Every structure is written in structure tokens, then in C-alpha cells.
Amino acid sequence: MSTDKTTYSMILCSLMSQSCGQQEIKQKDFFQESGIATGTWSRIMRGQAHFQIEDVRSACRILNCSVGELTSKADRMQVQLDKKEGVKVVSKEDLKSEGSPAGALIAGAALAFLLLRLSK
Numbered sequence: 001m002s003t004d005k006t007t008y009s010m011i012l013c014s015l016m017s018q019s020c021g022q023q024e025i026k027q028k029d030f031f032q033e034s035g036i037a038t039g040t041w042s043r044i045m046r047g048q049a050h051f052q053i054e055d056v057r058s059a060c061r062i063l064n065c066s067v068g069e070l071t072s073k074a075d076r077m078q079v080q081l082d083k084k085e086g087v088k089v090v091s092k093e094d095l096k097s098e099g100s101p102a103g104a105l106i107a108g109a110a111l112a113f114l115l116l117r118l119s120k
Contacts, residue, residue: 003086004106007052011039011081011089014112018119019063024059036057050092080118087114 014096020030031038036055043049053067060067081087106114 005047005090006081006087006106006111007044007047007050007092008074008078008089009044009092010047010106010111011077011115012051012056012070013044015070015073016059016063017112018116019065022117023063025062030059030062033062033101047091047092077115077118081114083119085114087111 016030017027019025020027030036031041034055035058040049040055056067056070060070063070073098078089104108
């Protein structure tokens with residue numbers, strides 16, 4: 001039986017995207033002001049990279065929240081994803097070592113939808 005998987009950084013990306021939308025921050029402006037490269041963002045959303053703490057701090061500055069607020073929300077979402085959706089949070093290294101038969105990496109858009117649904 002296949003298990004859907006995500007990474008903690010993917011959860012952070014999705015939460016940041018939701019926050020940008022709620023605050024009407026354009027993606028282009030977010031990337032420019034935070035200093036996060038779009039290529040890095042894309043690799044994170046595919047489970048191929050992870051956030052550096054300074055990137056998270058920069059993003060939180062733009063989103064008017066603390067790192068603690070963002071990670072607390074991500075922690076709650078991680079628990080809910082596992083409990084209600086059966087989505088496991090793993091490291092990018094675990095994804096590489098497991099290979100594709102061990103489970104499917106949930107797509108960024110699907111993850112964003114699940115997080116939005118769980119946050120209501």
C-alpha cells in the first residue's frame with residue numbers, strides 16, 4: 001500500500017503561499033523582497049530541497065509573522081495531515097533513499113488544498 005508523503009519545507013511553502021494570498025502579496029514581490037530564488041522554491045515544492053533558516057526568517061519578515069508562529073502552524077498541520085489525510089512528513093533524504101515504489105510525494109497544489117481544508 002502506497003503512502004502519500006510530503007516534507008516539512010513543503011508544508012512551510014504552502015503556508016507561506018496561503019499567507020501571501022491572504023495578504024494580497026504578489027508572488028513576484030514576495031520572492032524579490034525575501035531573496036528566495038524561484039528555482040529554490042520550485043525544488044522545495046518538489047521535495048528536492050529544503051529551507052535554510054535565514055530564508056524562513058526573511059519570508060516571515062515579509063509575511064509579518066514570526067518564525068515561531070509559522071512553524072507552530074506547520075507543526076499543527078503536520079499532525080493533521082497524518083491523522084486526517086494519511087500524509088506522512090519525511091525528510092528529502094528519506095524520499096531519495098526510499099525511491100518511488102515506497103510512496104508518492106504529494107504534489108504542491110494538492111498539499112496546498114489539504115492544508116487549506118485542514119485550517120478551516
